[in-house]
Amino acid sequence: MLSRKNNERLLIPLLLLPGVGYILVMIVTVLSMTVLQSFGFYNLTGESHFTFKYWMQLFDKQFVDSFLFSAYVGLGSSICSMIVCYPLALFLHAKFPGKNVVLPFIRIPLFVPALVATFLIINILDYHGLVNEILVWLGLIKEPLRMRNDQYALGVLFIQMWKNIPFQLVIVSSALEGIREDIKEAARNLGAGSFTLFTRIIFPLTISSALVAMIMVFIGTFGDYSVTKAAGPMYPSSMAVLMHTKAFMFQEWNYAACVGVVMIVAVIFFVACYTKIASIFTKSY
């Protein structure tokens, strides 16, 4: 028995190798390529040597605007989606007839590719789209609003919300389902009303899942290329668009690499912030 245990121990690295090894090789390649190129190595043409030149040139107005824009889109869509998603998840948590029939339909946007979602929502939000027509008809606005390629990226935010609310709904709903019924019963027996039940039981037990859902949406939208390119403003562009344009249009791979490093660091920073918030919430209860 003991020797078999030992055999299994030897087996573990072998078993881990295909999955973890593949991911590590690829990711380490990507990361080192990004960092090294940002310091002037691995140039396609010309000399390759260590230099801070590209980092010194990086922080111009275009770059700062792009960074702020991406952070705005990322934070905006993750927060706005959760503001809609959380009450909706509570609303859908209760039993009602036909729930199992309706729910798969609400999940549809989860399975709609981002580019298709972009197209579908642009249709609705366009200058003579349905939303504008209805608002004008109702007399709420005099002139149709500009919601595509607009300065405030309203179209982008709306597309991201459309696609990501069902995604967050799945995560928050499963957290809600995970709360054991007897805990809620116990709280009710001790005289908790539905408000206390929410603030003392349901909210603390779902907040970490909600934050994870927000992190996932933030990562996706902060680094987004296609939606911003199609529906976002001409200037500023998102970080991903800036990076891709510099690399492929102008062959400035070193500049693109610097942008890439900043993106990775920013994602790590924001994820750390969200995690910190989650730990504050869970500690306070």
Place this chain on the structure above:
Amino acid sequence: MNDISIARWPVGGRGGSRFSIRINQWFKLIAVTLLFAIWVGLPLFMGVLWSLVDPDHPWSYPHLFPEKLSFYHWEHAFKYTDIVPAIGRSFFIAFCSTLLAFALALPTAYALGRMSFPGKEAIKIVILLPIMLPGMVVALFLGRTFIMLGLSQTYIGVILGHALLGLPYMLRILIISFESIPQEVVDAADNLGAGIWTKLKEIYLPLIMPGFLAGSLFTFIASIEEFNISFVIGSPSIQTITTILFSYLGYNFVRTSSSVISLILIIPNLLILFLFEKYFKSQYMSAALGKV
């Protein structure tokens, strides 16, 4: 509504409140259905309408609906664009990358799901890296490496990239499947003298089957709708459905053509969603999508 409740449930108190709860529930169903119709149904409906606009009768302000419908744009898309081979290419790439991801994930998921060793939790975080890093950064600098290796603009390059993005989903779902196999079953097989192959064939593979299907569906869909890697590594030599759609949306906006291609791109996903609905259990969904 109150009158009806009195008529049908003349005994007051409990009966009445039960009925009002039921009304409340039906109200919820109607509210949710309406919400769905506006949130999902309306954009899809408008998309379908745009794909059916007749080129001789333009649909423009102030017409709320197109005057005449025709299949002109569908015929045009199938006849004169690269869309049919692109569908084939997308499915071929998705199939290969799913297969590769499964082959790579199976042994690793077994180790992470059924064995205990130090550093396991750290490894479970590491396997999330491909979907935690910004997609365009991964695509661009993986592409840059592939240029040096000669894998850029090849099927192998795109498949390797898509398998990388699918692996986290596949791994996480398979780990959960392995974890949920009761130890008694494995012990019983051990006692009856089953070797590792017998256990694999008779216990592990049948019991992880639902997880395998769910993981494959996730990886498959992730590959079909993936844009960044297909765009950087694949195009222009290998055009998939997403890169074609981007050419209609990102560079020059052709609404009718993009509507046809959008709908073509949705159909397989929706088929998968509804045909395999039972495999998208919430435990798999949340395992794949969140719960770090």
